[in-house]
Amino acid sequence: MRIKSNRIEDILKFALQELEGIYSENEIKQMTYSLITHFCNIPKTSILANNKQAVLESELLKLNFAIKDLKKEKPLQYIMGYTDFYNIKLNLNHKVLIPRPETEELVDMIIKENKGKKDLKIADFGCGSGAIALSLKNNIPDSEIWAFDIEDNAINQTKENAQALNLDINIEKKDLLKDNFSDYNFDIIVSNPPYVMEKEKSLMRDNVLKHEPHQALFVKDEDPLIFYQAIEKIAQKNLKPKGKIYMEINESLSERTKKVFKDYDTKIIKDLFDKYRFISAEKLT
Structure with missing residues (x-):
């Protein structure tokens, strides 16, 4: 299955279809927002305000691979390579x-x-x-x-x-x-x-x-x-x-x-x- 387009709404639909039964709907949405923010530098507030905006093709490819990794149950923090902890950013390479x-x-x-x-x-x-x-x-x-x-x-x-x-x-x-x-x-x-x-x-x-x-x-x-x-x-x-x-x-x-x-x-x-x-x-x- 491919992502229908490079619009955020289609990226989210793809994630919900791919990850259904592995994570809850809310988990899928929150992880997808985090991935879009990470790979596309789009704040969550902007994602929620306008889910029809498009990402670059190179970013779409990264998101596709990341969602596939989530399907393999790879933790989000490992996919992004970092986590936030008590107001500091920790790399997890x-x-x-x-x-x-x-x-x-x-x-x-x-x-x-x-x-x-x-x-x-x-x-x-x-x-x-x-x-x-x-x-x-x-x-x-x-x-x-x-x-x-x-x-x-x-x-x-x-x-x-x-x-x-x-x-x-x-x-x-x-x-x-x-x-x-x-x-x-x-x-x-x-x-x-x-x-x-x-x-x-x-x-x-x-x-x-x-x-x-x-x-x-x-x-x-x-x-x-x-x-x-x-x-x-x-x-x-x-x-x-x-x-x-x-x-x-x-x-x-x-x-x-x-x-x-x-x-x-x-x-x-x-x-x-x-x-x-x-x-x-x-x-x-």
């Missing part, structure tokens, strides 16, 4: 996890609790695209940020985004489970580690399972808290007294995760969808 709205909530919590503080030393374990580390640096500019990841794709993507945003952070390739951490003396440790159990894969959408890096999402059923335990161990020697840990968690493992931080002043916090999604743990000594 490498195979890293797409930052979620819940992670924006985590960042917002940290910023609100620490805005205006000077000379904070903050670690982001499992930095991925650099979303957490760079948004914290952007909003707490006097802080010293360290971003760690084991994956080359994540290290390269974080470096690329730091350069594009002109934000100066420290980026190191390290394995949380094996490498030695000593004498960092952090004020804050933050992480969105893998926490989805393999048995929960059936609950995930195909666009996630087919395209996003599984090592950033899933943990073995028999050892689902392995990264939380590793971070707690690192915090014993590298987090200052009264320093805080902020992490995303698996809702079904919230109480078990809290027990990992039993020697801390620990709170389980709900997200905007009323799910137990975060944990904050203050080191007592």
Whole structure:
């Protein structure tokens, strides 16, 4: 099937026909608007005001391929090569996890609790695209940020985004489970580690399972808290007294995760969808 013409109304009709049954009608419309804005530089307000305007033939070809990619359930952010996160633009040219709205909530919590503080030393374990580390640096500019990841794709993507945003952070390739951490003396440790159990894969959408890096999402059923335990161990020697840990968690493992931080002043916090999604743990000594 081809797009009938290069008018926006026909592009939208084509998208609705091609993607029916995969996404909701509203999802299809919103994704198509985003693609038109991205490839054709037409604002959404202009699209809605005049859907009979035409795009260039070269742009139409890009839109056709993009809609075909959506049909294969490739995430929109990967198609466009970027995502917006907490008022910064993050490139996604490498195979890293797409930052979620819940992670924006985590960042917002940290910023609100620490805005205006000077000379904070903050670690982001499992930095991925650099979303957490760079948004914290952007909003707490006097802080010293360290971003760690084991994956080359994540290290390269974080470096690329730091350069594009002109934000100066420290980026190191390290394995949380094996490498030695000593004498960092952090004020804050933050992480969105893998926490989805393999048995929960059936609950995930195909666009996630087919395209996003599984090592950033899933943990073995028999050892689902392995990264939380590793971070707690690192915090014993590298987090200052009264320093805080902020992490995303698996809702079904919230109480078990809290027990990992039993020697801390620990709170389980709900997200905007009323799910137990975060944990904050203050080191007592």
